[in-house]
Structures are given as C-alpha cells and as structure tokens.
Amino acid sequence: xxxxxxxxxxxxxxxxxxxxxxxxxxxxxxxxxxxxxxxxxxxxxxxxxxxxxxxxxxxxxxxxxxxxxxxxxxxxxxxxxxxxxxxxxxxxxxxxxxxxxxxxxxxxxxxxxxxxxxxxxxxxxxxxxxxxxxxxxxxxxxxxxxxxxxxxxxxxx
Amino acid sequence: xxxxxxxxxxxxxxxxxxxxxxxxxxxxxxxxxxxxxxxxxxxxxxxxxxxxxxxxxxxxxxxxxxxxxxxxxxxxxxxxxxxxxxxxxxxxxxxxxxxxxxxxxxxxxxxxxxxxxxxxxxxxxxxxxxxxxxxxxxxxxxxxxxxxxxxxxxxxxxxxxxxxxxxxxxxxxxxxxx
Amino acid sequence: xxxxxxxxxxxxxxxxxxxxxxxxxxxxxxxxxxxxxxxxxxxxxxxxxxxxxxxxxxxxxxxxxxxxxxxxxxxxxxxxxxxxxxxxxxxxxxxxxxxxxxxxxxxxxxx
Numbered sequence: 044x045x046x047x048x049x050x051x052x053x054x055x056x057x058x059x060x061x062x063x064x065x066x067x068x069x070x071x072x073x074x075x076x077x078x079x080x081x082x083x084x085x086x087x088x089x090x091x092x093x094x095x096x097x098x099x100x101x102x103x104x105x106x107x108x109x110x111x112x113x114x115x116x117x118x119x120x121x122x123x124x125x126x127x128x129x130x131x132x133x134x135x136x137x138x139x140x141x142x143x144x145x146x147x148x149x150x151x152x153x154x155x156x157x158x159x160x161x162x163x164x165x166x167x168x169x170x171x172x173x174x175x176x177x178x179x180x181x182x183x184x185x186x187x188x189x190x191x192x193x194x195x196x197x198x199x200x
Numbered sequence: 201x202x203x204x205x206x207x208x209x210x211x212x213x214x215x216x217x218x219x220x221x222x223x224x225x226x227x228x229x230x231x232x233x234x235x236x237x238x239x240x241x242x243x244x245x246x247x248x249x250x251x252x253x254x255x256x257x258x259x260x261x262x263x264x265x266x267x268x269x270x271x272x273x274x275x276x277x278x279x280x281x282x283x284x285x286x287x288x289x290x291x292x293x294x295x296x297x298x299x300x301x302x303x304x305x306x307x308x309x310x311x312x313x314x315x316x317x318x319x320x321x322x323x324x325x326x327x328x329x330x331x332x333x334x335x336x337x338x339x340x341x342x343x344x345x346x347x348x349x350x351x352x353x354x355x356x357x358x359x360x361x362x363x364x365x366x367x368x369x370x371x372x373x374x375x376x377x378x
Numbered sequence: 379x380x381x382x383x384x385x386x387x388x389x390x391x392x393x394x395x396x397x398x399x400x401x402x403x404x405x406x407x408x409x410x411x412x413x414x415x416x417x418x419x420x421x422x423x424x425x426x427x428x429x430x431x432x433x434x435x436x437x438x439x440x441x442x443x444x445x446x447x448x449x450x451x452x453x454x455x456x457x458x459x460x461x462x463x464x465x466x467x468x469x470x471x472x473x474x475x476x477x478x479x480x481x482x483x484x485x486x487x488x489x
Contacts, residue, residue, distance in 0.1 A: 092452055100257050131354050138351065168344075179358075183361045197370050209384040235411060251455065255455055266466065272473075289398055296390055307382070322445055335435065337433065363464050367468060
C-alpha cells in the first residue's frame with residue numbers, strides 16, 4: 044500500500060516550479076480573454092464557440108502544468124458534468140420562452156427588445172445565447188480531457 | 201491572392217502525404233499539425249477571422265489529445281509484405297486516379313471561377329441584419345436566423361461527451377482482476 | 379479553378395489513407411484530412427473578389443464576403459473535435475485490450 048502511494052506521487056508531479064509559477068499568472072488572463080470574446084460576440088469576431096474553446100484551453104493549461112493528481116481530479120469531476128447539463132437545459136428554456144412570450148410565436152423568437160446597432164447591450168437574445176453556449180462548450184471540452192487523463196492514470200497503476 | 205492560397209494548399213498536400221507514410225507515429229502527428237495550421241492561414245486570407253480563432257485552439261487541443269494517446273506506442277514497426285498487398289496498393293491507386301478524372305470532368309462545367317459572386321440567399325440575411333441587431337453578421341445568423349442549428353450542435357457535443365465518459369469508465373473492472 | 383482541383387486532391391489523399399493504412403492512428407488522421415478538405419472547399423466557394431469581412435461598422439458602404447458558409451463551418455469544426463475525441467477514446471480501449479494499434483491483429487470477435 045505504501046509503495047503504491049509513493050509511485051503515484053512520483054509519476055504525477057507535473058512540470059518544474061518555473062512553469063507552475065508562470066501558469067498562476069497566465070491561466071487567469073487567458074480565461075478573462077475568453078470571457079471578453081464571449082461577451083462581445085455581437086460586435087467583433089468571436090461569439091459563443093470561440094469564447095468557449097478559449098476558456099477550455101485555460102483549464103487544460105492549468106491541468107497540464109500541475110500534473111494530474113488523480114484524487115483531486117476525481118473529486119472535481121461532478122462539477123463539470125453539472126455545469127454542462129445546466130447550461131444546455133437553460134438554452135432549451137430560453138428557446139421555449141421565445142415560443143410562449145413573443146408576439147410572433149415561433150420557436151427561438153427574439154423577445155427581448157433590440158437596441159441600437161453597435162452598443163454592448165443590444166441585439167436582444169444574442170448576448171445571452173453567446174454566454175450560455177460558451178459555458179457549455181468549455182465544460183464539454185474540459186470534461187473530455189479530464190476523463191482521458193483519469194483513464195491513463197488508472198491504467199498505469 | 202490566389203497564388204498564396206495555392207502555396208498553402210500545396211503545403212497541406214505535402215504534409216498530409218508525409219503524415220500517412222511516416223514510420224514513427226510521433227512524426228505523423230506533428231505533420232498532421234502542419235495541415236491544421238496551414239488551414240488557419242488560409243482562413244485568414246479568405247477574410248474569416250471567427251473560423252481562424254476556433255481552428256487554432258481546436259487544432260492544439262487535438263494535438264494534445266493525440267500525443268496523450270500514443271505515448272506508449274510510437275515506435276511501431278511497419279513491416280512491408282511483398283506478396284499480395286503490393287498489388288492491392290497499385291490497384292487502389294489506379295482506381296483512385298480513374299475516379300478522380302471522371303469526377304473532375306463533371307465538376308469543371310458546373311463550378312465557376314474562384315471569387316465569383318454566387319450569393320443568393322445570403323443577400324436576404326445581410327439586408328435584414330438590422331432586424332437581428334448584431335454587428336457581427338455570422339453571430340447574427342447563428343443565433344437569430346438559424347438558432348435551431350446551434351441547438352443541434354449543442355446536442356451533438358453533449359452526446360459525444362456522454363459517449364467518451366461511458367467508454368473510458370473504469371470502476372467495475374477491479375472485480376474482474378480478482 | 380485550380381484551387382478546387384487541389385481541394386479535391388486533398389480529399390482523395392485522405393480517402394487513400396483510410397483505405398490502405400494498417401495503423402489505427404493513421405486511419406483517424408486520414409478521416410481528419412478528409413474533413414479539412416471539405417471545410418476548406420466550403421469557405422473557398424463563399425469568397426467574393428474585392429469584398430471584405432462580414433462585420434457591419436459605421437460608415438462602411440462596401441460589400442461583404444458570403445457569411446453563410448462561415449456560419450456552417452463554425453459549427454462543423456467544433457463537431458469535428460467531438461468526433462475525433464470519441465474515435466481516439468475507442469482507440470485507447472483497443473490498445474489496452476490487444477497491445478498494438480495494428481488492425482490485422484485484432485481478430486477476436488468476442489467483446
């Protein structure tokens with residue numbers, strides 16, 4: 044038992060101290076940039092999908108630099124699944140609200156008033172849709188990566 | 201403008217030919233990265249910045265996942281047998297060349313020249329972009345005119361994640377080892 | 379015109395990789411190359427000479443490049459990532475069971 048514990052700790056140390064300290068500065072900056080691209084999706088190139096993959100790459104960078112501590116990743120996995128399920132459920136609720144509330148009742152109708160073209164708060168439902176899809180794509184890609192790493196760690200034990 | 205795109209496409213063709221014939225699996229994955237990044241530069245030259253951002257990040261994530269998969273098996277020997285399969289390769293290549301020329305002859309008449317103004321449906325979308333309210337026309341198409349396709353895409357991503365989590369599940373195997 | 383021919387050649391190279399290669403990872407790479415060639419072809423069709431990025435800004439009177447293929451391809455790239463991840467997870471499972479990536483050695487029909 045003790046020997047097993049020692050080999051696990053030796054294999055999953057991650058990278059050197061320099062990389063870990065730099066990652067503490069850079070990974071939140073990448074995440075903030077992903078949030079910026081997602082929110083300004085209706086004004087400049089970007090939107091839900093691009094912001095989502097940039098946010099996922101910040102998480103992947105953090106996991107790669109710290110090594111895959113198996114117990115920590117296993118304990119945190121339920122948060123990713125819950126986030127993704129809630130995000131796609133909210134997107135469905137938004138679509139059905141368009142059916143119920145809007146004057147022309149089609150599925151996905153834009154029921155929030157459209158402001159002036161070029162403002163930050165404009166475009167009706169489009170910024171809300173961007174944020175929800177961004178959260179969903181980020182959680183999906185990160186959970187794929189975490190599942191792969193947990194499998195590779197358990198297989199080499 | 202067209203000459204630069206031709207250079208990028210020739211680079212992609214050379215990279216993909218090398219990637220399929222490399223002896224080492226790690227070299228194959230790195231050459232596959234060449235194909236992906238040349239595609240990014242092609243997207244930038246064709247005035248599509250949304251696609252370039254997505255393609256860069258997705259290519260890097262794909263390379264990371266592939267290298268994590270092949271870390272134990274990079275030095276596979278490719279033994280060539282010289283009895284039956286060599287004739288099979290030659291026959292396959294000949295068949296491909298014939299099919300290629302037939303489809304090419306059909307294709308030349310229907311497609312116009314590169315850069316032709318073929319928009320018919322997108323004119324309606326561009327003219328009514330004020331109704332959607334977004335300055336980025338691609339986002340307006342994806343979330344206002346064609347929001348149902350975005351819902352379908354989210355469903356496909358969700359299903360793929362469920363599939364990966366089911367295939368790579370590990371508990372339940374420990375009882376078999378005993 | 380020669381650009382469309384080169385795209386088609388790239389597609390045929392990917393198809394050749396899927397049919398004749400014996401290593402499982404190279405079959406997956408062939409599928410990915412086929413998908414890239416189709417994506418590039420879609421965006422090439424939508425390009426118009428002399429127009430620019432489809433974003434409305436103040437005081438701009440020119441024309442735009444076709445935005446509809448770009449919207450389709452944006453969805454297709456993310457779906458392609460999910461498909462590749464699923465294929466690679468099946469490849470890991472097969473490597474764990476048989477010890478090799480060679481498809482000629484995977485002969486057991488029982489699960």
